[in-house]
Amino acid sequence: MNTSCRFSLKLLTVLLIAAFLTSGCWDRREIEERTSVVAIAIDKPKEHPDMVLLTVQIPIPIRIAGSSTGGGGADGKHSVEVMSAMGRTVVDAFENLQKRLNQELFYGHTRVIAIGEEVARSGLSQILDPFRRDPQIRRLLWPIVVKGEGRELLAAKPTLEQIPTVFIMTMIENGTRNGRIPEVNLGTFFVDLSSASREPYMNYVEVNGNDIKWSGVAIFRGDRMVGKLSERETWRMMRIRERRDGGNIVFPFEGNPKQLATINTEFVNSKKKVTFNGDQVIVRIYVSIESNLLEKTFEIDLFNPETIKQLEQDATAYLEKYTAELVHKLQHQYQTDAFGIGSYIKAHHNKQWKNMDWSKQYPEADIRVFYDVKLRNSGMGMR
Structure with a gap:
């Protein structure tokens, strides 16, 4: 191929590329x-x-x-x-x-x-x-x-x-x-x-x-x-499934419904442990939360370590009680795995998962959730 033909071929290639670049989208609409x-x-x-x-x-x-x-x-x-x-x-x-x-x-x-x-x-x-x-x-x-x-x-x-x-x-x-x-x-x-x-x-x-x-x-x-x-049930689910903080927690101090304390939550950690007893699935979920005291409707000594410990225990008991009710509702009333426990079993116990019918075994699973609440800041205030 002579020099003139090679030049013509290159020129044609450049013109074709330029035509494609300037043509725009065929279905373009302003x-x-x-x-x-x-x-x-x-x-x-x-x-x-x-x-x-x-x-x-x-x-x-x-x-x-x-x-x-x-x-x-x-x-x-x-x-x-x-x-x-x-x-x-x-x-x-x-x-x-x-x-x-x-x-x-x-x-x-x-x-x-x-x-x-x-x-x-x-x-x-x-x-x-x-x-x-x-x-x-x-x-x-x-x-x-x-x-x-x-x-x-x-x-x-x-x-x-x-x-x-x-x-x-x-x-x-x-x-x-x-x-x-x-x-x-x-x-x-x-x-x-x-x-x-x-x-x-x-x-x-x-x-x-x-x-x-x-x-x-x-x-x-x-x-x-x-x-x-509800909103509060959703927050309990979020702490387990999404590992998110959720909203504030309002709970009674020492079991007295007239003595209410409000804390916020900061998610720290969540761990799941799954074991098997025949066809029954046993699930234990451990959630760690840090919190700050936002409000109280009663007088207590917040400088007393025993008072802080009691607040932590009351918050823990409150969360465990109402989360257990949520687990029961999801398992028996709705029969839906909103916690995503099946995903954990599939990822960490894949051999057992392949032999499971989770939709039938989920309502019969033994699922329990445990909390560890730590109060890090009681705020400024009087005794």
């Missing part, structure tokens, strides 16, 4: 040509229980206070639009909603999926199937079970934020950062749903008008919600 959805709700319409009711929350930039294109109300009550559509499936409902809009719906900014409790109790595998497949849907968004209908959460207008979804999102994120709310995103739920060794759960909220409250977690067996844990 963000201004899309309508962003920040939250989605899924319910069963009462008049058509065999259908899916889909609700979306869409922010209206021109109505948001501080927007360069126009002013909005300080409370942001009109900064979002909430729209609903029915369909035979979730995708069908999305398509029916799209027919009413002049721009394509975009779900890359969706941060919350609110699921009505009735939908959660009927099973989520088929409902969430399109969200698993859609590349626009973030795995880090927050799936939430709502008492009543999910669309009530999207219709609420908390006054502390212009965009209601931002309020919900920051409430969950701040709670998870402080160890008070479980960090259950969509990806986590999908992983737990696919696992044979632990059951999934979701954060649970209640809506009363414009008031939104985190109220614990929804417990699942398989893909169906079977019950709910």
Whole structure:
């Protein structure tokens, strides 16, 4: 090949590369040509229980206070639009909603999926199937079970934020950062749903008008919600499953319900020990916690070491008593391994795990939780 041909070949290669680099994405679409959805709700319409009711929350930039294109109300009550559509499936409902809009719906900014409790109790595998497949849907968004209908959460207008979804999102994120709310995103739920060794759960909220409250977690067996844990029950579960601090502990001093002490918790360590007695699984869980005294409703000498020891013993007894009640509820009422004990057995006793039917053996397992509470700081105050 002569010099002229080699030069022509190189020039053609450079031109082809340049053409590919400047062509852009074939399916590119400007963000201004899309309508962003920040939250989605899924319910069963009462008049058509065999259908899916889909609700979306869409922010209206021109109505948001501080927007360069126009002013909005300080409370942001009109900064979002909430729209609903029915369909035979979730995708069908999305398509029916799209027919009413002049721009394509975009779900890359969706941060919350609110699921009505009735939908959660009927099973989520088929409902969430399109969200698993859609590349626009973030795995880090927050799936939430709502008492009543999910669309009530999207219709609420908390006054502390212009965009209601931002309020919900920051409430969950701040709670998870402080160890008070479980960090259950969509990806986590999908992983737990696919696992044979632990059951999934979701954060649970209640809506009363414009008031939104985190109220614990929804417990699942398989893909169906079977019950709910209160806030304090959730904190007990978090200390065992997630090794998180949870919220404050309020307990009676020396068994007197009129003498209450409040401590915060700082998770230190958790250990599990599993042994086998024939087909019965014996589980012992040991949780170490450090704490600070936040409040007391009675007079005691906090400079007395025996008083500190008594507070530690009372806190330990309180936690062990109510955690035992939680274990009984999970084993016999809900029959769901929300503690994730099966995952520990699978990881550390894989030979036995392969021969187990955990769903049947779990309710009969001997599970006990022991605490070691140490009071590190009694705070400033009088005797």
